[in-house]
Amino acid sequence: MSGFLDANGPLATYPDSAYAASTPIPPLRASLQGKHETDIAIIGGGFAGLSAALHLAQAGLRVVLLEAHRIGWGASGRNGGQLGSLPRADMGWYERAMGKEDARKIAALAQSANDLVRALIDKHEIACDLRDGVLNTLHRPRFVALAQREVEHYNRDYDAGLSWHDAAQTAALTGSQAYHGALLETRAAHLNPLALCFGLAQAAQSAGAQLYERARVLSLDGTSGEIRTEKGQLRADRILLAVNGYHDGIEPRSAERVFPINNFILATEPLGAAFPEILPTGLAVADSRFVINYFRLSADRRMLWGGGESARQRFPSDIGSMVRKHMLAHYPQLEGAAITHAWGGTLGITGPRAPIFLRPAPKLLSIGGWSGSGIHMGVMGGKIAADAIIGTADAFDLLARVPVPPLPGGQTLRAPMLRAALTWYGLLDRL
Secondary structure (H helix, E strand, O other): OOHHEEEOOOOOOOOOHHHHHHHOOOOOOOOOOOOEEEEEEEEEHHHHHHHHHHHHHHEEEEEEEEEOOOOOOOOHHHOOOEEEOOOOOOOHHHHHHHHHHHHHHHHHHHHHHHHHHHHEEEEEEEEOOEEEEEEEEOHHHHHHHHHHHHHHHHHHHHHOOEEEEEEEHHHHOOOOOOEEEEEEEEEEOOOOHHHHHHHHHHHHHHOOOEOOOOOOOEEEOOOOOOHHHHHEEEEEEEEEEEEOOOOOOHHHHOOOOOOEEEEEEEOOOOOHHHOOOOOOOEEEEEEOOOOOEEEEEEEEEOOEEEEEOOOOOOOOOHHHHHHHHHHHHHHHHHOOEEEEEEEEEEEEEEEOOEEEEEEEEEEEEEEOOOOOOOOHHHHHHHHHHHHHHOOHHHHHHHHHOOOOOOOOHHHHHHHHHHHHHHHHHHHHHHH
């Protein structure tokens, strides 16, 4: 079996990221071997799977989590580290798709998701460099009027806590002249995502969950509860699939709605006291491009810059050079800053950028498609799935009603169509 799980890097090896270089790596956990039984089997060792494992174990259930590589190996441990406070899809889309009452419920879940992550960090004393504030910047002046209306709409109808900043204020907050205004999401934050993964894993394990690494699932049966890995077999009363962009064909209904896409990040050397104008208040930034730039300063004042996307399985041969040009377009003063790390990761996106909550078979639940909102919505998604398994399914059922259709093109044409779309929207970003 081959796919995104195999395409970039050796088995069970963390990428050469700034996170892996600065975060103590736990010892390798055992792989599943032989025959086992459990109440709940969770496939996927990212934010969603770890959160579900923690909440289910705390409820007294026997929980086995299977991770193909290592805990936090995928997008959860590689991403830009931005903790949101709103749904990834636009609230206007939710209103049209679901009606205002359900849209308000979904917004409230996203805000509660932010609170949940913060509460777990506090409760389990997870050292992950949490810092407040994300600035959503506008790269074209034509977006200004719409963004100002959005601030009013979100604050009035969803108590979003957004504030508007004009071009001069945005330049002062970022140290860049590239933007025409920004929305400050005060409840959002940023952190070391790999450290958060490790902290959640330790909490889940302490609660009684069994976590296995190098335990790739080759097949699952959502009717019988049978799972087969490379070295073992597991029978579960219920299965939760929480693999986001790494389906690799094991569950078709999920795979046809969530498409894997690669994103790329670099880290510079520590900037020290140089360039005090860059992000002087410590905010993280995400811009208004379809193929977005997102960036922040790490705790040791490295620039962490994310930019560029690809729908191909293989990462580019020189990620650093590709991403660096985006950084220098905004901060030419970093021309001489050395790049110490550059890495890629695979996330899962859906057409409307809303997540999937599915019941593909009697014993199987599937969640994912976080579309870049995996820290808060993945953690909350895992809790929502755990609640549904335990018996409280209101939130799961609400999110299961969100219309997330299969992506067009089928197995043959979907990837080329998405590559064409990324190229098209990349061109629009330049207009």
